[in-house]
Amino acid sequence: MNDRYLAFANSNAGRRLVGALGLPAPVRLERWMAGRARPVDGALLIGGSGSLAEAASAVLNRLTDQNFADTEGRFGLPRWTAEHGPKLKALVFDASGLTRFEQLIELRDFFQPALKGLDMCPKVVVLARAPEATKDLVAASVQRSLEGFTRSLGKEIRRGGNVQLIYVGKGAEDQLEGALRFFLSPKSAYVSAQVLRLTACAEKVQDWTRPLAGKRALVTGASRGIGAAIAETLARDGAEVILLDVPQAKDALDGLAARLGGRGVAMDITAEDAAERLVGALPEGVDILVHNAGITRDKTLAKMSDDFWSSVINVNLRAPQVLTQALLDAGKLRDNGRVVLIASISGIAGNLGQTNYAVSKAGVIGLAQNWAPVLGKRGISINAVAPGFIETQMTAAIPLTIREAGRRMNSMNQGGLPQDVAEAVAWFAQPGSGALTGQVMRVCGQSLLGA
Ligand code: NAD
Numbered sequence: 001m002n003d004r005y006l007a008f009a010n011s012n013a014g015r016r017l018v019g020a021l022g023l024p025a026p027v028r029l030e031r032w033m034a035g036r037a038r039p040v041d042g043a044l045l046i047g048g049s050g051s052l053a054e055a056a057s058a059v060l061n062r063l064t065d066q067n068f069a070d071t072e073g074r075f076g077l078p079r080w081t082a083e084h085g086p087k088l089k090a091l092v093f094d095a096s097g098l099t100r101f102e103q104l105i106e107l108r109d110f111f112q113p114a115l116k117g118l119d120m121c122p123k124v125v126v127l128a129r130a131p132e133a134t135k136d137l138v139a140a141s142v143q144r145s146l147e148g149f150t151r152s153l154g155k156e157i158r159r160g161g162n163v164q165l166i167y168v169g170k171g172a173e174d175q176l177e178g179a180l181r182f183f184l185s186p187k188s189a190y191v192s193a194q195v196l197r198l199t200a201c202a203e204k205v206q207d208w209t210r211p212l213a214g215k216r217a218l219v220t221g222a223s224r225g226i227g228a229a230i231a232e233t234l235a236r237d238g239a240e241v242i243l244l245d246v247p248q249a250k251d252a253l254d255g256l257a258a259r260l261g262g263r264g265v266a267m268d269i270t271a272e273d274a275a276e277r278l279v280g281a282l283p284e285g286v287d288i289l290v291h292n293a294g295i296t297r298d299k300t301l302a303k304m305s306d307d308f309w310s311s312v313i314n315v316n317l318r319a320p321q322v323l324t325q326a327l328l329d330a331g332k333l334r335d336n337g338r339v340v341l342i343a344s345i346s347g348i349a350g351n352l353g354q355t356n357y358a359v360s361k362a363g364v365i366g367l368a369q370n371w372a373p374v375l376g377k378r379g380i381s382i383n384a385v386a387p388g389f390i391e392t393q394m395t396a397a398i399p400l401t402i403r404e405a406g407r408r409m410n411s412m413n414q415g416g417l418p419q420d421v422a423e424a425v426a427w428f429a430q431p432g433s434g435a436l437t438g439q440v441m442r443v444c445g446q447s448l449l450g451a
């Protein structure tokens with residue numbers, strides 16, 4: 001909750017000391033603020049020469065009024081140079097035209113000068129075609145190699161910047177806007193080095209100021225922490241929200257629900273009659289289902305009790321499956337619905353003292369991956385968001401030295417905020433985000449833990 005080192009490193013005296021001693025130098029990350037008009041507040045440079053540049057440049061005109069190209073006459077945009085151009089807030093490179101190993105040097109040719117002109121908290125997106133959709137072996141390998149580039153540049157960019165790779169499927173070009181609005185804006189502040197795949201989706205966002213207007217959302221574990229931020233963000237984006245938490249949290253739950261114009265449902269998701277009660281509490285069904293409620297009960301496996309093991313599996317893994325199935329069976333999850341499961345990087349990388357938790361969170365990723373093709377038949381998407389170290393009451397309870405390690409061991413040298421996870425969930429909840437399913441996106445500042 002209270003990262004004193006971040007404040008110190010950004011003070012005048014602290015900045016000098018941190019620099020002199022070569023200590024981690026976290027930057028204050030820009031976050032999305034209410035009332036902001038444009039996703040990109042500054043200059044954007046577009047380069048590359050593939051089949052996606054045209055679709056991307058059409059979208060980019062709506063994201064900022066300061067678009068530049070790397071070469072004269074490209075995309076009808078003025079040319080940017082490191083010497084004379086404005087500082088760059090965002091870079092978009094269309095790498096879909098790279099099919100031979102010799103062409104990979106184009107990455108260096110585009111990024112090297114641009115890196116000299118970056119503003120604070122710069123955003124980089126590389127656009128490409130999915131290797132598995134490419135028949136030519138070399139071209140597929142070149143497209144795959146972009147993952148290595150993205151993840152390495154994420155570690156080099158500093159200044160609170162981030163870098164992502166989007167593989168755009170055939171017919172998914174018209175869904176680029178949602179992805180670019182997320183990745184090029186401060187909404188993706190704590191997301192870096194992520195690789196996502198867009199596929200064709202008939203649904204579209206009608207109004208970018210309220211992308212979830214007309215949608216009803218259920219968020220579990222919503223009385224505090226990440227769940228409360230998710231409820232607030234979905235409501236900000238126009239959704240009607242239903243907040244669920246344990247009966248002990250009823251006061252906080254009802255208070256927040258009232259503030260957001262929604263309603264609270266006080267129940268334990270592991271109760272025997274939870275499925276029946278939830279179906280009863282949602283007579284009109286929901287469009288957006290966010291399984292956020294979760295617990296940790298950490299012990300090494302050698303000391304793990306029955307209760308620690310089972311309670312974590314029941315809350316984090318069994319309940320999301322049982323409740324989703326019950327809502328599906330009762331017809332309460334609408335066609336074109338959006339399901340988001342909150343996983344964890346522990347479920348990807350494993351973590352000492354967390355066999356139970358890592359099992360539950362890896363299992364949640366399994367639910368997203370294996371349910372996706374089935375739910376896709378009804379236009380329903382299901383994805384997992386895997387947070388790294390997020391500043392909440394859950395992480396405030398971690399002993400200081402381990403907490404400090406968790407906070408600093410990522411490319412941003414700091415923990416994320418609940419809002420960072422919430423923004424990711426809100427993007428996955430959009431109508432156009434049916435273009436993403438069965439995927440895992442980490443919100444971890446490119447943590448050193450895991451891939
Ligand atoms: P938190 O403890 O602050 O909030 C969790 C909420 O879930 C609480 O309000 C709690 O009452 C509710 N909950 C727990 N058991 C429940 C049950 N049986 N029925 C209904 N509600 C229940 O935790 P948080 O940090 O906000 O975490 C939210 C989610 O994010 C969890 O799934 C957690 O595993 C995951 N996560 C958190 C972090 C982090 O760094 N904070 C990192 C990775 C993943």
